[in-house]
Amino acid sequence: MEPNASESVALLILRLGLGIFLLMWGLDKFFETEGAVGIFQNFYGLTFSGFTVIIAGIIEIIIAVLILLGVFKTVIYAIGLLMHLASMIVSYEHWLIHPFTGVNHLFIASIPVLGAFIALWLMRERDVITLQRG
Numbered sequence: 001m002e003p004n005a006s007e008s009v010a011l012l013i014l015r016l017g018l019g020i021f022l023l024m025w026g027l028d029k030f031f032e033t034e035g036a037v038g039i040f041q042n043f044y045g046l047t048f049s050g051f052t053v054i055i056a057g058i059i060e061i062i063i064a065v066l067i068l069l070g071v072f073k074t075v076i077y078a079i080g081l082l083m084h085l086a087s088m089i090v091s092y093e094h095w096l097i098h099p100f101t102g103v104n105h106l107f108i109a110s111i112p113v114l115g116a117f118i119a120l121w122l123m124r125e126r127d128v129i130t131l132q133r134g
Contacts, residue, residue: 003126011127012070014120019068021113022080026064029057043090070130077124081117088114 003011029036033050040046040053048056063083066076088095088110095107120127 003128007126008129011120011123012129014116015067015070015127015130018080018113018116018120019064021064022060022067022083023064026057026060029053029060043087069132070127071132073124073127073130073132074121077117077121081114081121084110084114084117 033053036053036057037048037050040048040056060083063076063079066072067080091107091110094104095110098104099108
């Protein structure tokens with residue numbers, strides 16, 4: 001059964017929103033490299049150089065562009081989902097344990113983003129307004 005027009009457009013909007021979301025985080029690694037170094041250290045326990053963070057940004061930008069284009073959907077949407085899930089796991093105290101302390105309320109936005117990534121992955125076969133054919 002082919003998706004109807006509303007469903008197709010809704011999935012396009014969902015995909016574009018998530019692609020832009022990841023794109024912004026990838027670009028952030030270029031424009032705020034030292035801040036991204038701190039995020040990797042404080043949240044992930046990883047000590048990366050600025051160069052390594054920029055490489056991570058390039059990878060994130062590539063994934064974001066592939067999501068925006070809607071190609072290799074099964075793998076690329078899953079990678080986007082897993083990247084976001086990893087960031088939620090390492091920051092769980094901010095959105096789960098202490099969501100209303102300081103600026104932690106901003107982390108609550110990660111919950112619907114996770115839902116959106118899951119929905120996009122589950123409906124990937126119905127996401128037809130893409131550059132991928134067949």
